[in-house]
Amino acid sequence: xxxxxxxxxxxxxxxxxxxxxxxxxxxxxxxxxxxxxxxxxxxxxxxxxxxxxxxxxxxxxxxxxxxxxxxxxxxxxxxxxxxxxxxxxxxxxxxxxxxxxxxxxxxxxxxxxxxxxxxxxxxxxxxxxxxxxxxxxxxxxxxxxxxxxxxxxxxxxxxxxxxxxxxxxxxxxxxxxxxxxxxxxxxxxxxxxxxxxxxxxxxxxxxxxxxxxxxxxxxxxxxxxxxxxxxxxxxxxxxxxxxxxxxxxxxxxxxxxxxxxxxxxxxxxxxxxxxxxxxxxxxxxxxxxxxxxxxxxxx
Amino acid sequence: xxxxxxxxxxxxxxxxxxxxxxxxxxxxxxxxxxxxxxxxxxxxxxxxxxxxxxxxxxxxxxxxxxxxxxxxxxxxxxxxxxxxxxxxxxxxxxxxxxxxxxxxxxxxxxxxxxxxxxxxxxxxxxxxxxxxxxxxxxxxxxxxxxxxxxxxxxxxxxxxxxxxxxxxxxxxxxxxxxxxxxxxxxxxxxxxxxxxxxxxxxxxxxxxxxxxxxxxxxxxxxxxxxxxxxxxxxxxxxxxxxxxxxxxxxxxxxxxxxxxxxxxxxxxxxxxxxxxxxxxxxxxxxxxxxxxxxxxxxxxxxxxxxxxx
Numbered sequence: 001x002x003x004x005x006x007x008x009x010x011x012x013x014x015x016x017x018x019x020x021x022x023x024x025x026x027x028x029x030x031x032x033x034x035x036x037x038x039x040x041x042x043x044x045x046x047x048x049x050x051x052x053x054x055x056x057x058x059x060x061x062x063x064x065x066x067x068x069x070x071x072x073x074x075x076x077x078x079x080x081x082x083x084x085x086x087x088x089x090x091x092x093x094x095x096x097x098x099x100x101x102x103x104x105x106x107x108x109x110x111x112x113x114x115x116x117x118x119x120x121x122x123x124x125x126x127x128x129x130x131x132x133x134x135x136x137x138x139x140x141x142x143x144x145x146x147x148x149x150x151x152x153x154x155x156x157x158x159x160x161x162x163x164x165x166x167x168x169x170x171x172x173x174x175x176x177x178x179x180x181x182x183x184x185x186x187x188x189x190x191x192x193x194x195x196x197x198x199x200x201x202x203x204x205x206x207x208x209x210x211x212x213x214x215x216x217x218x219x220x221x222x223x224x225x226x227x228x229x230x231x232x233x234x235x236x237x238x239x240x241x242x243x244x245x246x247x248x249x250x251x252x253x254x255x256x257x258x259x260x261x262x263x264x265x266x267x268x269x270x271x272x273x274x275x276x277x278x279x280x281x282x283x284x285x286x287x288x289x290x291x292x293x294x295x296x297x298x299x
Numbered sequence: 300x301x302x303x304x305x306x307x308x309x310x311x312x313x314x315x316x317x318x319x320x321x322x323x324x325x326x327x328x329x330x331x332x333x334x335x336x337x338x339x340x341x342x343x344x345x346x347x348x349x350x351x352x353x354x355x356x357x358x359x360x361x362x363x364x365x366x367x368x369x370x371x372x373x374x375x376x377x378x379x380x381x382x383x384x385x386x387x388x389x390x391x392x393x394x395x396x397x398x399x400x401x402x403x404x405x406x407x408x409x410x411x412x413x414x415x416x417x418x419x420x421x422x423x424x425x426x427x428x429x430x431x432x433x434x435x436x437x438x439x440x441x442x443x444x445x446x447x448x449x450x451x452x453x454x455x456x457x458x459x460x461x462x463x464x465x466x467x468x469x470x471x472x473x474x475x476x477x478x479x480x481x482x483x484x485x486x487x488x489x490x491x492x493x494x495x496x497x498x499x500x501x502x503x504x505x506x507x508x509x510x511x512x513x514x515x516x517x518x519x520x521x522x523x524x525x526x527x528x529x530x531x532x533x534x535x536x537x538x539x540x541x542x543x544x545x546x547x548x549x550x551x552x553x554x555x556x557x558x559x560x561x562x563x564x565x566x567x568x569x570x571x572x573x574x575x576x577x578x579x580x581x582x583x584x585x586x587x588x589x590x591x592x593x594x595x596x597x598x599x600x601x602x603x604x605x606x607x608x
Contacts (some may be wrong), residue, residue, distance in 0.1 A: 033507065039414060044422075045406060046423045046424065055438070071450065118337050119336050120336060121336035130333070142588065143588065150569060153569070170347055174348050203406065237431060265444070269437065269440075275430075279428075282429040283422065284422065
């Protein structure tokens with residue numbers, strides 16, 4: 001390249017450019033092979049993510065006898081609900097599943113009740129301290145918030161909140177809140193302020209204009225934020241284990257059964273399947289909002 | 300709560316104010332509104348985030364009988380598992396995080412090529428976003444366990460007829476590898492999402508310009524795309540590292556007690572009814588996380604200035 005520009009020969013360099021452009025449009029063998037390579041890579045990566053899910057699923061639906069068999073087949077010999085039912089009927093599983101749903105729902109309600117007003121404020125108003133507050137919210141992510149459940153547990157004992165679902169839901173809300181605030185702010189920025197103002201000139205007060213105009217437009221985004229929060233709560237293990245004793249959530253129960261009791265393999269595999277199954281659904285519903293939720297880090 | 304407003308803010312709230320009869324009352328309420336809306340979240344973060352953070356420090360240096368002491372830190376450092384826990388946590392981070400970033404960047408760039416079915420690929424790759432660390436550990440237990448799928452495969456194909464204990468304490472290398480693979484499987488997705496979000500922010504003109512000037516695919520990636528997603532990578536690096544210092548359930552599910560990490564030691568102290576000892580570990584994780592964040596910010600900013608020169 002440098003040798004070419006060194007020679008004083010302008011016509012040649014102008015001839016050099018057009019072939020580059022046409023080459024970009026014409027499918028050559030190298031290009032087709034390169035494109036094929038991209039597909040091979042994409043499929044290989046997909047296999048890496050999907051195969052483990054397939055394997056835990058066939059493990060959960062194999063009879064217990066086959067779980068201990070060796071070598072195992074990659075294609076199941078027989079499918080049965082025996083292992084899943086063994087887990088389902090194990091002590092505490094059904095109650096902890098109900099607990100997980102309650103804690104997740106409470107977390108969604110708290111996070112939206114507390115976080116959405118802050119998000120709305122950051123999105124709609126220009127006021128002193130707005131940027132500092134935003135920065136403060138971002139900074140909370142530099143702290144290992146899960147670990148804070150240990151001092152929180154000591155507080156809960158003195159507040160009579162230890163081993164309650166409320167307590168776990170509050171801890172999960174604290175973890176979800178920074179994201180909820182930033183996400184709801186970006187949702188409300190997307191709702192034109194002019195619509196709310198129009199409603200106000202037509203006789204709505206501010207609150208009514210918010211409920212009748214901004215809320216419905218923000219609803220799909222808020223629903224996505226709710227699912228994000230629920231998934232966070234559903235999956236959180238450390239704090240839920242620390243903050244409960246008998247009122248376990250599902251991950252807390254499974255973890256304590258594994259760490260403290262040494263649950264058998266069929267229990268573990270069925271548990272893994274139970275924990276993973278909803279995440280397929282969560283991400284399927286959320287696939288349009290992935291970048292709005294998890295990518296919500298760049299201002 | 301309502302602080303005196305500068306004229307620009309007054310103007311803004313004036314524009315928002317409804318045409319009410321009592322204008323000054325409405326205006327002062329309008330001025331207070333943005334702050335009032337922040338109050339619940341601020342209070343919540345104080346009670347459940349700021350206060351526990353200070354309490355973690357107090358618990359770790361204050362014994363139940365009321366004396367200030369360093370005994371919990373001394374005991375932590377002398378603990379049989381302490382050195383192992385520190386080493387394991389750092390090793391997992393040092394091996395897993397570079398792999399996660401390598402994979403995430405490759406995946407992000409692949410998605411930029413407008414492959415057919417790329418939304419399906421994105422869905423598959425994003426599934427682990429909603430998978431818990433505990434579930435990830437259990438999934439890879441089914442694969443790497445003594446009677447797991449890897450050993451079964453090696454036996455059936457005749458590569459290795461005798462089962463190998465991938466997850467046993469004696470085979471530290473393979474145990475670490477299994478934990479790292481599980482972490483890469485679970486946590487690459489979040490980095491990928493941040494990378495893709497960053498790549499989408501790059502104006503298409505930049506890439507077209509680079510192409511017109513004859514930049515090859517690799518040159519475009521190396522000199523245009525990667526430098527432009529640096530801020531995203533920095534944020535992702537901080538987020539991932541903070542989360543990785545709390546690595547817990549993956550390790551419990553795969554290794555049990557064979558591989559102590561900082562968070563599992565905190566969990567064990569707490570289980571031994573020793574919240575002060577647990578708080579010492581919590582405070583250690585907190586300190587390491589903050590130092591790492593500061594180091595990242597300084598190191599990455601310095602090199603940014605170098606690039607500007």
